[in-house]
Amino acid sequence: MAGPRFTADPPDMMRTVELDGLTALFHLPSGTTHILAPPAPQILAALADGPATAPTILARIRRAFDVEGPRRSGGQRRSGALAVLETRIAELEAAGLVSRL
Amino acid sequence: MSDLEDQKPAEQSPEPSRRFVLALGAAAASTVVTIRPALAQTAGSVLNCQIPVPAPQAAGSYIDPDGHIVAPGTPGAFPPAPRPLTGEEVKVMLRGGPSPAGIDSQSAQAYANYIRRLQAGMSGFTCYASLQMPR
Amino acid sequence: MRHQVQLQIGPVALRVGSQWAGPIKALTRLYEGYPEPEAPCDFTVRLEPDKPWRRWIRPSVAVGGDYRLPGSVPLALRHGLLAAELGMNLQMALGHKRHLLLHASSVERDGRALLMTGESGAGKSTLAALLGERGWRLMGDEFALLDLDDGTLHPFPRAISLKNGSIAMLETEVEGRRLGPRLDGTPKGVIRHLRPNAGAIAAMAERAAPALILFPRFGADLAPAVRKVGAAEVFVRLTQASTNYVTLGERGFDALTRLVVSTPARAIDYHDTANALALVEGLWADLAR
Numbered sequence: 001m002a003g004p005r006f007t008a009d010p011p012d013m014m015r016t017v018e019l020d021g022l023t024a025l026f027h028l029p030s031g032t033t034h035i036l037a038p039p040a041p042q043i044l045a046a047l048a049d050g051p052a053t054a055p056t057i058l059a060r061i062r063r064a065f066d067v068e069g070p071r072r073s074g075g076q077r078r079s080g081a082l083a084v085l086e087t088r089i090a091e092l093e094a095a096g097l098v099s100r101l
Numbered sequence: 102m103s104d105l106e107d108q109k110p111a112e113q114s115p116e117p118s119r120r121f122v123l124a125l126g127a128a129a130a131s132t133v134v135t136i137r138p139a140l141a142q143t144a145g146s147v148l149n150c151q152i153p154v155p156a157p158q159a160a161g162s163y164i165d166p167d168g169h170i171v172a173p174g175t176p177g178a179f180p181p182a183p184r185p186l187t188g189e190e191v192k193v194m195l196r197g198g199p200s201p202a203g204i205d206s207q208s209a210q211a212y213a214n215y216i217r218r219l220q221a222g223m224s225g226f227t228c229y230a231s232l233q234m235p236r
Numbered sequence: 237m238r239h240q241v242q243l244q245i246g247p248v249a250l251r252v253g254s255q256w257a258g259p260i261k262a263l264t265r266l267y268e269g270y271p272e273p274e275a276p277c278d279f280t281v282r283l284e285p286d287k288p289w290r291r292w293i294r295p296s297v298a299v300g301g302d303y304r305l306p307g308s309v310p311l312a313l314r315h316g317l318l319a320a321e322l323g324m325n326l327q328m329a330l331g332h333k334r335h336l337l338l339h340a341s342s343v344e345r346d347g348r349a350l351l352m353t354g355e356s357g358a359g360k361s362t363l364a365a366l367l368g369e370r371g372w373r374l375m376g377d378e379f380a381l382l383d384l385d386d387g388t389l390h391p392f393p394r395a396i397s398l399k400n401g402s403i404a405m406l407e408t409e410v411e412g413r414r415l416g417p418r419l420d421g422t423p424k425g426v427i428r429h430l431r432p433n434a435g436a437i438a439a440m441a442e443r444a445a446p447a448l449i450l451f452p453r454f455g456a457d458l459a460p461a462v463r464k465v466g467a468a469e470v471f472v473r474l475t476q477a478s479t480n481y482v483t484l485g486e487r488g489f490d491a492l493t494r495l496v497v498s499t500p501a502r503a504i505d506y507h508d509t510a511n512a513l514a515l516v517e518g519l520w521a522d523l524a525r
Contacts, residue, residue: 007158009224015486017493019467026489029185029224031150031482033136033475033489035468039125040132051158065123084125091133099223101158136475138482 003054004100006089008047016041027097034095039088044097051101054086061085151185152225154212166207168214179208188228191216237282242273246381246392246440247334249273250327252320254283255291259316266317266395266416266429269437279303279331281323286310299323303330315422317429321397328379328392329479335381335390336484336491339477342380342389343372344439348447348524349389350516351380351499353477356424359454359512362402365430366513369409374436375444384487387494388443393436395429403428405509447524449501452512461505462515470501500524 015026023036025044036044039061046052046060058081061067069081092098126132155162155170162170163178171178183203186194190201195216200209219226237253239260250273254260279302285291286298295313299305299322311319328337340353341364350372352360361377368374374393381390395416398406403426407415416429431437449470465473474492475481481488500523506512 009157013157015489017489017497019471019493019496020469021466022468024468024471024489024493026486028486029151029153030228031485033482035134035136035472037126037130037132039123042123061123065121068122068124081125084127088125088132091131095133095135096226097133099158134472136472136482139476139479 003086005051005053006047006057006093006098006100007051008044008092008098011045011048014044025097030096032096034097039085040092043085043088043092047098054082054089057089058082058085150188150228152188152191152216152219152228153185154182154215154225156224158224164208164211164215166211166214168211168216168218170215179211182208182212185225186212186216191229241267242277243267244271244273244440245394246376247390248279248328248332248392249275249277250279250281250324251277252281252283252323254297254316254320255285256283256295256297256313256316258313259283259297259320262317262417263320266431268431269434271440279324279327281320281327283316283319283323299326301327303327305330309423311422315419317416318419318422318427321395321429324394325378332381333480333483335383336488337478337480338380338382338474339378339479340380341377341396342375342391342444343367344375344389344391344442344444345372345520347444349375349380349444350448350450350520350524351389351446352450352452353380353474354451354453357399357454359452359506359509361396361398362405362509363452363512363516365396365398365402365406366409366509367516368396368433368436369406370513373439374432382446382491382495383443384484384491387491387498388445390443391436391440393432393440395431398428398430400425406430446495446499448520449495449499450516450519451501451503453503453505454507454509454512455505456507458505458507460507460511460515461503462519463503463505465501465503467496467501471496 009029013028017024023041025034025036042061043057046057067081069084089098155164159170161173163173163175163180165171165178186201194209194213200206216229219229238255239257240251240253241260241264242251252263281301283297284300286296290296296310297313297316297319298310299308299319301323303326305326340351341360342349342351343364352363354360364374364377375391376393377396378394379392381392414431419427502519504515
């Protein structure tokens with residue numbers, strides 16, 4: 001109902017360096033380097049607290065940030081944000097940084 | 102952490118200017134760019150990738166002889182590998198070569214079977230996949 | 237191998253051998269004044285006939301050595317010097333792991349280094365060669381070697397490969413005996429090699445701290461322009477300008493992020509070399525710390 005649970009490797013398995021608003025990330029287990037734009041680093045930070053569904057990830061992110069989703073009218077805004085977040089999570093999955101349980 | 106966490110939007114803080122705005126971006130934009138090697142011949146150096154056995158998500162679980170993850174202490178199953186295995190070590194193991202330093206041959210076989218069962222999205226899969234690629 | 241020469245170039249010892257005398261003689265003359273290695277060579281280049289009869293009949297040179305690229309096209313024997321240079325590039329590109337390799341030219345002044353990187357024909361070799369005759373010390377043309385521990389650049393002063401239009405420019409500036417033979421009809425057009433000057437050779441063990449990164453772009457009809465380049469863009473472009481970034485794993489990541497975070501970068505477009513040189517001097521004065 002809430003969708004699949006996602007997980008990421010713990011932060012000590014990654015090296016990150018901020019570059020001009022973007023994040024360079026070295027993923028130790030795969031030896032691969034990625035450049036991440038927000039909200040990708042924030043999604044990984046949210047998963048540092050443990051596996052979570054997309055709505056939970058969004059809630060964790062909202063503890064620290066005011067989230068701006070795609071422009072939608074009132075009631076649709078939250079579900080719009082969730083849909084976009086799910087797309088972002090899928091990108092992280094494709095890059096091998098997030099997987100589903 | 103429970104999945105039934107409160108999903109209400111965060112309370113409006115009395116000083117909203119203290120919080121940063123995080124834009125999720127348009128659905129079509131791309132937020133992850135993976136660096137590819139400049140020269141194909143230097144792709145996927147096996148020396149630099151590692152496979153934890155089992156993956157961190159199953160930390161503490163044991164591995165049965167067929168490579169399945171089982172509860173810790175299951176009879177006939179093997180404890181987690183003492184350290185992540187390097188791509189080079191895994192390559193040798195999968196070819197039936199000697200087990201890595203500090204690991205007995207029966208455990209190594211179980212680990213090898215675990216690695217063969219890795220799927221996309223599981224920690225270490227990228228490393229395993231790059232071992233399969235011809236140079 | 238019947239004929240060979242050994243060269244110490246910066247921190248790397250290279251051996252080039254061939255069944256033919258010609259390429260080795262040309263290489264020895266081009267690298268006159270370079271020290272002989274004291275330790276065993278890091279890499280060996282072998283210039284061999286690609287088929288046994290090619291040693292005598294329409295002789296053609298296959299570029300081989302410790303590392304090879306399958307499917308590479310052999311060169312005519314008269315281009316043997318070029319084959320030797322390509323062979324040295326290949327060994328470095330595929331085998332060198334002691335430093336992060338960047339496909340960039342580098343020149344030094346006051347202990348600080350200017351790095352220039354970009355595509356073939358962008359002008360990085362020509363600009364480096366000209367700066368080397370205007371009070372800068374040439375550190376390298378093809379490869380910049382970034383120290384993995386302290387972020388300094390090591391010199392790797394191989395002969396500079398001048399192509400087509402740049403050849404005439406440098407012929408008017410340097411003594412003829414620093415120039416290799418003119419090689420016509422190579423896969424890259426006309427090529428002539430230029431030996432770095434005595435100062436550059438004498439200082440081949442002196443490192444320098446990177447202070448400015450430039451992405452030059454030459455075009456006859458390009459309007460001159462200077463553009464700031466963001467750190468993430470510099471980082472990505474440099475990973476693509478490195479043959480061993482991926483191989484070096486975490487150390488490569490640390491070294492490259494350190495370089496990018498601490499060094500200003502600009503892209504410059506130019507259509508006039510004199511104008512470019514003035515631009516470089518100006519940016520150096522403004523930005524190099």
